[in-house]
Amino acid sequence: MTVRVDLNISLDGFATTTDQTPENPFGEDWSRLVHTYVSTRTFRERVLHDTSGTGTTGINDDYAQAYFAELGAEIMGAGMFGLHDHQDDPDWRGWWGKEPPFRVPVFVLTHTPRPTIEFDNGTTFTFIDAAPEEALATAIAAAGGRDVRVGGGPTTVKQFLRAGLVDQLHVAIVPILLGRGIRLWDDLRGLESGYTISSEAAESGVIHLTLRR
Amino acid sequence: MTVRVDLNISLDGFATTTDQTPENPFGEDWSRLVHTYVSTRTFRERVLHDTSGTGTTGINDDYAQAYFAELGAEIMGAGMFGLHDHQDDPDWRGWWGKEPPFRVPVFVLTHTPRPTIEFDNGTTFTFIDAAPEEALATAIAAAGGRDVRVGGGPTTVKQFLRAGLVDQLHVAIVPILLGRGIRLWDDLRGLESGYTISSEAAESGVIHLTLRR
Ligand SMILES: NC(=O)c1ccc[n+]([C@@H]2O[C@H](COP(=O)([O-])OP(=O)(O)OC[C@H]3O[C@@H](n4cnc5c(N)ncnc54)[C@H](OP(=O)(O)O)[C@@H]3O)[C@@H](O)[C@H]2O)c1
Ligand SMILES: NC(=O)c1ccc[n+]([C@@H]2O[C@H](COP(=O)([O-])OP(=O)(O)OC[C@H]3O[C@@H](n4cnc5c(N)ncnc54)[C@H](OP(=O)(O)O)[C@@H]3O)[C@@H](O)[C@H]2O)c1
Numbered sequence: 124m125t126v127r128v129d130l131n132i133s134l135d136g137f138a139t140t141t142d143q144t145p146e147n148p149f150g151e152d153w154s155r156l157v158h159t160y161v162s163t164r165t166f167r168e169r170v171l172h173d174t175s176g177t178g179t180t181g182i183n184d185d186y187a188q189a190y191f192a193e194l195g196a197e198i199m200g201a202g203m204f205g206l207h208d209h210q211d212d213p214d215w216r217g218w219w220g221k222e223p224p225f226r227v228p229v230f231v232l233t234h235t236p237r238p239t240i241e242f243d244n245g246t247t248f249t250f251i252d253a254a255p256e257e258a259l260a261t262a263i264a265a266a267g268g269r270d271v272r273v274g275g276g277p278t279t280v281k282q283f284l285r286a287g288l289v290d291q292l293h294v295a296i297v298p299i300l301l302g303r304g305i306r307l308w309d310d311l312r313g314l315e316s317g318y319t320i321s322s323e324a325a326e327s328g329v330i331h332l333t334l335r336r
Numbered sequence: 337m338t339v340r341v342d343l344n345i346s347l348d349g350f351a352t353t354t355d356q357t358p359e360n361p362f363g364e365d366w367s368r369l370v371h372t373y374v375s376t377r378t379f380r381e382r383v384l385h386d387t388s389g390t391g392t393t394g395i396n397d398d399y400a401q402a403y404f405a406e407l408g409a410e411i412m413g414a415g416m417f418g419l420h421d422h423q424d425d426p427d428w429r430g431w432w433g434k435e436p437p438f439r440v441p442v443f444v445l446t447h448t449p450r451p452t453i454e455f456d457n458g459t460t461f462t463f464i465d466a467a468p469e470e471a472l473a474t475a476i477a478a479a480g481g482r483d484v485r486v487g488g489g490p491t492t493v494k495q496f497l498r499a500g501l502v503d504q505l506h507v508a509i510v511p512i513l514l515g516r517g518i519r520l521w522d523d524l525r526g527l528e529s530g531y532t533i534s535s536e537a538a539e540s541g542v543i544h545l546t547l548r549r
Contacts, residue, residue: 134528134545135521136349296509298533298545302525308348312515315347320511320541328533330543332347332511 124263125270128280129190129293130307131157137304138277148208155299159329163187170224182325186295195266197225198258200279201233204248216240217248228265230258232279255286277305284311290336292318298328337476338483341493342403342506343520344370350517351490361421368512372542376400383437395538399508408479410438411471413492414446417461429453430461441478443471445492468499490518497524503549505531511541 132138133156140152160166164178165187178184201207209215217223223246236250251258262271273283283289294307318334325331345351346369353365373379377391378400391397414420422428430436436459449463464471475484486496496502507520531547538544 135519135524296543298528298535298547300521300524300527302523306348308513310515311348311513314513315511322511322537322541322543324535324537324543328535328545330509330535330537330545332541332543334511 124195124266124268125193125290126259126283126288127270127272127291127293128274128283128289129186129272129295130275130277130280131160131295131297132307133301133304134296134298135300135302136306136308137301138275138280138307139304140301141303152299152301156297156301159183159297159325159327160187160295165191170219172222182323182331183295183329186293186331189293190272191224193270194225194227194272195269196227196262197229197272197274198262198279198283199229199231199274200276201231201235202278203275204231204233206231206233206235213237219246222246223248227269228262229274230262230265232258255282255288259283259288277307280307281309281311284314292334294332295325296330296332298330337408337479337481338406338503339472339496339501340483340485340504340506341487341496341502342399342485342508343488343490343493344373344508344510345520346514346517347509347511348513348515349519349521350514351488351493351520352517353514354516365512365514369510369514372396372510372538372540373400373508378404383432385435395536395544396508396542399506399544402506403485404437406483407438407440407485408482409440409475410442410485410487411475411492411496412442412444412487413489414444414448415491416488417444417446419444419446419448426450432459435459436461440482441475442487443475443478445471468495468501472496472501490520493520494522494524497527505547507545508538509543509545511543 130138140150142150142152162179163184164180165184167173167178205218222244226245229248231248231250233250234252236252240248273280321333323331343351353363355363355365375392376397377393378397380386380391418431435457439458442461444461444463446463447465449465453461486493534546536544
């Protein structure tokens with residue numbers, strides 16, 4: 124059982140973007156940040172339900188496959204689930220449509236829990252107000268021996284990193300400079316000690332960096 | 337003629353370190369930040385005058401060779417030259433001993449210029465108080481058609497990047513998190529546009545990233 128994180132970050136370390144508008148709720152920067160990931164065959168099949176077999180293969184797709192492989196449960200923050208953008212909508216069910224790609228229990232950290240949401244494909248969203256250690260114990264119990272992913276966003280991931288709870292951190296460093304947003308790396312001086320580090324260069328200057336315990 | 341920058345930065349983007357003490361004037365973090373660079377055969381020969389042929393070869397050494405190749409002139413900031421640490425010493429001649437590795441005219445940007453310093457091996461340090469454009473014109477005139485390197489530190493490099501004067505930026509991203517210091521990437525949103533980007537993974541997780549016009 125591995126506690127894993129996978130994020131796309133910009134060269135200057137940002138894991139969120141800031142140019143969302145009502146007309147473009149994801150924003151241009153988000154497309155640029157996640158471009159190589161969402162272009163993979165795995166993302167297209169698993170998240171967009173595009174089974175036409177288009178999408179890239181190769182290094183980026185290998186990481187996209189690993190993203191979903193062996194997953195037993197997921198933890199995410201209220202921001203990633205969309206609660207901050209949909210505070211006043213009690214019926215908000217997340218960004219992922221009728222078949223969220225997780226297919227496992229997902230625990231959404233929030234100070235204002237709501238009733239659990241269930242989907243036919245095995246995905247459940249359970250809202251919990253808990254410290255990282257406690258949330259992790261809950262997710263591990265639900266994961267049936269498989270991995271727990273801390274999905275994001277950066278505020279949540281940093282909590283788990285600082286608490287020393289993450290066994291494997293994979294970042295795809297995308298060679299764009301966003302200049303603003305929430306940085307993944309703040310106040311993590313010395314994090315690398317205790318990890319073995321490897322890096323792999325993909326197309327278009329994207330770099331996959333992995334810290335493993 | 338190419339205007340080039342080469343820097344070692346940490347994963348969290350810092351190009352300076354903060355743990356210098358009188359006993360350890362470079363500091364532990366500096367050793368960790370530049371470890372792969374100073375271990376190369378090229379650095380050992382060119383900077384340390386160690387001609388025993390020890391030192392690493394391979395990707396890191398290829399970049400170290402490129403660092404000195406085709407160089408016609410160098411620009412650096414007062415901080416990199418050591419003026420800030422040796423303000424009260426009118427005889428300070430830089431960190432590099434009797435044979436500084438540059439072997440070309442070096443222009444040191446400072447608001448308090450001093451007399452030019454000359455070395456037998458072709459290195460001269462000329463102190464100038466000038467805007468980036470003006471300093472670059474001076475260095476280009478001295479470079480005899482060869483490249484001009486903006487050597488550092490980050491305060492100086494950022495000025496040249498923001499002014500759009502840099503043709504090629506190479507960073508060795510070293511997988512350590514320093515947590516504090518001067519960041520290379522602040523306020524450079526969108527810098528990547530206009531550059532072609534490539535990356536290459538070296539040993540121990542070090543990544544060489546190059547932006548080329
Ligand atoms: N770059 C990537 O790969 C990636 C991946 C995923 C998401 N994202 C981006 O990340 C953004 C969201 O990130 P974010 O950092 O703003 O927010 P986040 O980490 O998703 O959520 C933070 C929020 O979760 C709740 N929370 C976190 N820890 C808690 C705890 N221990 N107990 C109770 N509640 C807790 C709090 O919300 P409340 O106080 O409101 O309850 C907190 O404000 C989104 O824009 C998304 O696009 C990026
Ligand atoms: N990571 C790397 O690869 C790398 C490479 C080189 C250096 N470094 C590190 O960088 C550090 C120094 O960097 P830094 O950012 O603090 O300082 P810096 O860039 O070396 O020097 C900045 C100083 O240069 C002078 N200056 C800069 N532009 C000027 C202009 N246009 N006109 C007049 N004066 C100008 C000013 O000094 P005054 O106002 O005092 O005159 C300014 O404070 C050192 O610790 C060194 O170890 C790292």
